[in-house]
Amino acid sequence: MPAQIIDGKAIAAAIRGEIKAEVEAMKAASGQVPGLATVLVGERKDSQTYVRMKKKACAEVGLNSFSYDLPEDVSQEELLKLVQDLNANSDVHGILVQLPLPDHLDTETILSAISLEKDVDGFHPVNIGRLSMKQREPLFVPCTPKGCIELLDRTGIEIEGKQAVVLGRSNIVGLPVAMLLLHRHATLTICHSRTRDLPQVVRQADILIAAVGRAEMVRGDWIKPGAAIIDVGINAVDDPTNERGYRLVGDVAFDEAKEIAGAITPVPGGVGPMTIAMLLRNTTDGAKRTLAGA
Ligand code: NAP
Ligand code: L37
16 A cells, blocks of 8 residues: 655644644734744745745744845854844844754854854754753754654654664754654664665664765665655755756655655655744744733
């Protein structure tokens, strides 16, 4: 039986609907609405697209968004000054500095400057540290990893006691999603570029999270029958039949895997829309905490 297709687009739309109702209630009760500041440095096409989609999603659910587009050669001091101004701005409840930053900027210093209470990406070292420890609650969980777990939960896929395999160990996806699975009592394996016999490791997975950035690397015969697959990869491959000249594919060969898996996310329309929904969730939660004086 072919796999259940996990419709990230529909699940994200449902979540945006929930947030919209909360924002309306907040506005009626306090006169305030959550505000997100987006900071984009340089002109990377993919980053521009994602930031544009984030601002559009804010508008759709009634959040304020404030956008700051800085030139590629902005100095570290100027960027830090902007972050400090946003920390002090009470209309701003969340600050998102879109990564990656150009090489001359020190990402760690910039992310550390964001107020913990406004770190809606969850990339501040203190939030990452808390995420990695037992019984320490981060103020915010990174959006893409949180979206992966939400997809499993809303599809009714149990995590506790399952063999989970995460492909990738990056700071923004692989590592935090692995921590979340561990907290949810999965038995965890993390793979990376030095892992030996990847297909054999992947075959153990009841839950597979693929975040490597290699088009269709995971083949159908790597999949354990019935496994749940969350494909985080977003890879552009040439396609002259497409008007853009390319199409997006995941890290998993979808057509092969769907014949064997129990459930699978498509690309596009899987994790991507969830990343944005979780950003709106975090910003709204941050604003609620601030209004409650917590
Ligand atoms: P990244 O920083 O490049 O990390 C890739 C990870 O994959 C690294 O840990 C790397 O291992 C590992 N890897 C690379 N080639 C491998 C191979 N052949 N076998 C096994 N492991 C391999 O990438 P990222 O930022 O985590 O992003 C991963 C993918 O997710 C990309 O396609 C990106 O576009 C996508 N993404 C999607 C969303 C979304 O919302 N859907 C959000 C963020 C990213 P080493 O550590 O050994 O180098
Ligand atoms: N929060 N996310 C946060 N902070 C960052 O610093 N880089 C980064 C980040 N990454 C990010 O925003 N990724 C992302 C990836 C894909 C989508 C959204 C965000 C997405 O919605 N993708 C669509 C397809 C979009 C397209 O056609 O180009 C999808 O359906 O997958």
